[in-house]
Amino acid sequence: MSMEAEAGDAPRHGGSWAPGKVAEMLGVSPVTLRTWNARYGAGPTLRADGRHRRYSDADVRRLRHMQRLIERGMRAREAAAAVFSGAGETTRREAVPGLVAELTRAAGALHFGSLAALLDEALLDMGAAATWTEVLAPILREFGRRWQCGDVCFASEWALTSETSLALERHSVRFADPAPGRVVLLACCPGERHTLPMEVLRAALAERGVPAVFLGPMASPETIAAMASTLDPRPALLWSTSPATVDDPLRQRLAHQGVTVEPAGSGWGHLADRGLTGVDTLTGALDLVAAHQETPRTGNRCTIAPNT
Incomplete structure (x- = not known):
């Protein structure tokens, strides 16, 4: 805040x-x-x-x-x-299917106000990580299934993702200034436009008092390298959902600058034979960041699946 x-x-x-x-x-x-x-x-x-x-x-x-x-x-x-x-947790679990249905209907009808209100309440009740894994990721997977079946639902998906980005921003600023510590840098490979998992991660880090900077989509390699050099992050996560957007030269450039860099996202999977292995869940990513914050480490390992 x-x-x-x-x-x-x-x-x-x-x-x-x-x-x-x-x-x-x-x-x-x-x-x-x-x-x-x-x-x-x-x-x-x-x-x-x-x-x-x-x-x-x-x-x-x-x-x-x-x-x-x-x-x-x-x-x-x-x-x-x-x-x-303890009944509240049970009530929440029982309420999740209804929330998923309400958000899906609101997205389909392009009711932006309803989407905003539902997302704000979900984030307050459940936190960023649970809202993503239990509510939003299932809806987005269903939209993907509908696309494959020929149901063009671009407007609904766009409405949900855009309102989710705004809700995550509102949620993050509810938290006071983070505790002192080295910043986490969240960056997308140039050309990568699917940024929601990184936005969720930033919000989850804000809940935990961990300072994080998210550069958003379409940042140039020069911008990312300059920001990493200035911030000296621990670590920098470089996000890609597809092999087509992976920028391994940029990862190597950051590493040569002395930046602790972690490749993030399923796009890096084709480079697993080069030792780029690691977590594939949001919880695992949070644990990875916590480990970096506590103890300096070297090595490049981390993949975060976009639907986890």
């Missing part, structure tokens, strides 16, 4: 929020927050120093979910029980 945070308010280690900041984010008084904790067990789960508890990102998402249930007419005690007793 591009604003200064008061001391003690900024998240640390992937989201560690002071109660006062959480109350501000939810638009409630600190007294209300303490009441929810005392009466319903809707409190923080992290211990910062053995005495003071802090709220995790998941805690905040659950509180937002609780608020929405209250706004829809549910009593506070019932809403807290649904969200914090």
